Amino acid sequence: MDRIRIRGGRPLSGEIAIGGAKNAALPLMAAGLLTDERLVLTNVPQLADIATMTQLLAQHGIAVDRATPDGRSLSIGGAITSTEAPYDIVRKMRASVLVLGPLVARAGEARVSLPGGCAIGTRPVDLHLKGLEQMGAEIRLDGGYVHAAAPRGLHGATFVFPFVSVGATENLLMAASLAEGRTVLVNAAREPEITDLVDCLTAMGARIEGRGTDRLTIDGVRSLHGATHAIIPDRIETGSYACAAAITGGSLHLRHARADHLGAVIRILGEAGVEVIAQDGGLTVRRLNGLHGVDVMTEPYPGFPTDMQAQFVALMCVSDGAAMVTESIFENRFMHVPELVRMGARINVHGASAIVRGVPALSGAPVMATDLRASLSLVLAGLAARGETVINRVYHLDRGYESVEQKLGACGADIERLRD
Numbered sequence: 476m477d478r479i480r481i482r483g484g485r486p487l488s489g490e491i492a493i494g495g496a497k498n499a500a501l502p503l504m505a506a507g508l509l510t511d512e513r514l515v516l517t518n519v520p521q522l523a524d525i526a527t528m529t530q531l532l533a534q535h536g537i538a539v540d541r542a543t544p545d546g547r548s549l550s551i552g553g554a555i556t557s558t559e560a561p562y563d564i565v566r567k568m569r570a571s572v573l574v575l576g577p578l579v580a581r582a583g584e585a586r587v588s589l590p591g592g593c594a595i596g597t598r599p600v601d602l603h604l605k606g607l608e609q610m611g612a613e614i615r616l617d618g619g620y621v622h623a624a625a626p627r628g629l630h631g632a633t634f635v636f637p638f639v640s641v642g643a644t645e646n647l648l649m650a651a652s653l654a655e656g657r658t659v660l661v662n663a664a665r666e667p668e669i670t671d672l673v674d675c676l677t678a679m680g681a682r683i684e685g686r687g688t689d690r691l692t693i694d695g696v697r698s699l700h701g702a703t704h705a706i707i708p709d710r711i712e713t714g715s716y717a718c719a720a721a722i723t724g725g726s727l728h729l730r731h732a733r734a735d736h737l738g739a740v741i742r743i744l745g746e747a748g749v750e751v752i753a754q755d756g757g758l759t760v761r762r763l764n765g766l767h768g769v770d771v772m773t774e775p776y777p778g779f780p781t782d783m784q785a786q787f788v789a790l791m792c793v794s795d796g797a798a799m800v801t802e803s804i805f806e807n808r809f810m811h812v813p814e815l816v817r818m819g820a821r822i823n824v825h826g827a828s829a830i831v832r833g834v835p836a837l838s839g840a841p842v843m844a845t846d847l848r849a850s851l852s853l854v855l856a857g858l859a860a861r862g863e864t865v866i867n868r869v870y871h872l873d874r875g876y877e878s879v880e881q882k883l884g885a886c887g888a889d890i891e892r893l894r895d
């Protein structure tokens with residue numbers, strides 16, 4: 476298993492190119508199941524999760540071909556030959572469940588392994604299933620699999636989400652695009668990745684109203700056609716590297732980054748003493764003086780993203796005050812805390828809140844990554860720490876950050892991957 480070694484204490488300076496958003500790319504790839512024609516996606520990041528979704532689509536008979544030699548454009552298409560999403564693939568990546576809605580809508584049935592819990596929480600998929608049931612699917616759970624059947628097709632329905640779910644909104648949006656009649660999704664997620672999916676589905680011929688709002692109205696069509704769609708830049712990769720500039724007291728230009736997707740993050744960073752300016756087709760991030768403690772609570776978009784919580788906790792570890800960081804989306808997303816404490820951080824977790832008291836400096840240590848964003852929080856801590864940090868289990872990092880050591884290394888970080 477690869478590890479990452481960082482020798483900390485160097486302010487970063489330079490430019491980092493932000494890639495396409497993982498969490499937009501995965502549902503967009505699943506949307507390839509909705510048409511016979513080719514769906515071409517551009518600005519695709521090169522990540523382990525993209526390879527896993529490619530493997531899953533291949534299992535369904537859908538080819539994912541490189542449309543450009545660098546693999547950043549993918550052409551997706553083919554006939555569905557299997558409606559089974561096996562445990563061995565789904566267990567690697569929860570977003571595999573996003574094939575459920577498209578498969579039922581298109582093929583009239585699906586057998587998809589239940590994803591199960593993970594390091595950040597139990598993460599049930601009950602809303603995905605309830606929504607599909609309301610649209611006429613018969614759902615049965617057996618042997619760890621969801622069997623969904625709608626032999627006569629799905630029909631439109633009004634589904635009121637009791638709380639916001641990104642994945643369930645995406646699954647139902649895709650299913651509704653091919654259902655008969657009108658579907659209304661009330662209290663739908665509004666994340667930029669949802670809007671990206673709406674834009675792509677619309678380009679494929681779907682009829683969707685309410686783009687960017689929490690009420691999406693979908694009038695089903697008989698078939699969708701091919702399209703070419705450019706994936707939005709990754710707002711979480713952007714926010715993560717913004718924290719890297721801030722924690723090292725450096726300055727980075729994040730090329731392609733979009734301020735309009737990062738309102739809450741930019742505001743909170745500003746309160747913490749970090750300047751973020753939109754310029755030259757990206758964002759320039761610079762720490763002004765010291766870092767200040769700021770309280771923050773994660774919320775559905777447009778609130779502060781849970782996928783930025785671990786990185787923000789790392790930043791607050793070296794602030795000149797205290798910060799209360801409250802996690803309201805996942806019940807167990809503080810696995811990075813004990814690792815940060817091993818590096819000298821002062822953090823106490825009380826229920827859903829972490830109280831972080833800033834220390835003058837962190838010290839390098841061997842640590843273990845437990846999930847994707849926790850991994851990046853340890854990279855951040857390592858960049859700021861005195862001495863050497865070795866991060867184990869970096870396969871978590873590789874799910875969602877492309878070439879992290881090259882990107883940071885080019886900006887002055889002393890970072891290398893140790894291959895075993």
Ligand SMILES: CC(=O)N[C@H]1[C@@H](OP(=O)(O)OP(=O)(O)OC[C@H]2O[C@@H](n3ccc(=O)[nH]c3=O)[C@H](O)[C@@H]2O)O[C@H](CO)[C@@H](O)[C@@H]1O
Pocket residue numbers: 498499501569570596597598599600601602603604639640641642643781782804805806
């Ligand atoms: C691939 C992808 O895009 N992943 C993102 C997506 O995950 P994902 O789509 O899994 O997250 P959801 O928005 O669905 O989850 C929000 C909360 O709802 C709960 N829930 C969800 C569905 C359901 O049927 N029942 C239920 O109880 C979850 O356990 C969680 O506590 O949104 C999360 C919240 O912004 C992000 O952290 C993930 O990075």
Ligand SMILES: C=C(OP(=O)(O)O)C(=O)O
Pocket residue numbers: 498568569570782847848875
């Ligand atoms: C939690 C994440 O991903 P997933 O939903 O695929 O686990 C994430 O991107 O931070």
